[in-house]
Amino acid sequence: MNPAAALELLQAHSPAGETWPIHCRQVARVARCIADALIEVGSDVDADAIEAQSLVHDIGRSVNHGYLHGWEGFQLMEKLGHAATGRGCIMHWLKGRSREELLQSKIPGEFLEQVLACLDPPQWQLADSVISLADSSVAGVQIVPLAFRHEDLRKRYGASAWLDRHAELADQHAVQISAALGYDVAQILAPLYGTQL
Numbered sequence: 274m275n276p277a278a279a280l281e282l283l284q285a286h287s288p289a290g291e292t293w294p295i296h297c298r299q300v301a302r303v304a305r306c307i308a309d310a311l312i313e314v315g316s317d318v319d320a321d322a323i324e325a326q327s328l329v330h331d332i333g334r335s336v337n338h339g340y341l342h343g344w345e346g347f348q349l350m351e352k353l354g355h356a357a358t359g360r361g362c363i364m365h366w367l368k369g370r371s372r373e374e375l376l377q378s379k380i381p382g383e384f385l386e387q388v389l390a391c392l393d394p395p396q397w398q399l400a401d402s403v404i405s406l407a408d409s410s411v412a413g414v415q416i417v418p419l420a421f422r423h424e425d426l427r428k429r430y431g432a433s434a435w436l437d438r439h440a441e442l443a444d445q446h447a448v449q450i451s452a453a454l455g456y457d458v459a460q461i462l463a464p465l466y467g468t469q470l
């Protein structure tokens with residue numbers, strides 16, 4: 274699915290007055306900038322696929338805003354024939370945690386296996402890190418430093434070990450992307466802070 278089609282799908286599932294679709298578009302902007310920079314240094318990431326996945330990563334919020342919105346989003350995308358583009362819906366939720374780590378969370382084991390079985394490929398990819406980092410760089414509709422976003426999540430959902438790990442993983446994804454770029458990804462992110470669509 275190309276970004277234009279993903280945007281159309283996002284808009285078709287955007288209830289009036291909701292801000293999460295704007296969040297999705299901001300995440301897609303950030304992800305696209307990172308993906309383009311990776312391609313410039315020779316990475317083979319697919320920038321269009323990354324942008325499309327980012328645009329719909331929260332589309333499950335059109336069904337509900339609970340912790341399962343990632344799964345709802347993937348199911349919606351799968352039903353529409355776009356399971357590959359729905360990958361970001363699952364990945365921004367699981368954030369690169371291993372199966373072993375997830376089995377120790379509150380997610381029921383049988384359900385978790387059902388979710389993991391939907392991932393093709395099953396391994397975490399550099400593209401997943403790009404979407405994860407982009408999502409962790411947008412608080413509401415604002416592009417912000419990672420620490421600000423983590424604090425915003427704790428305020429909205431309450432501090433938890435899950436969110437602490439979420440923050441840790443986003444920091445790791447930033448390090449991984451910086452290593453792939455050969456320079457600090459903050460150089461790409463910083464000029465975007467505070468910018469609107």
Ligand SMILES: [Fe+2]
Pocket residue numbers: 296300330331365408
């Ligand atoms: Fe998001």
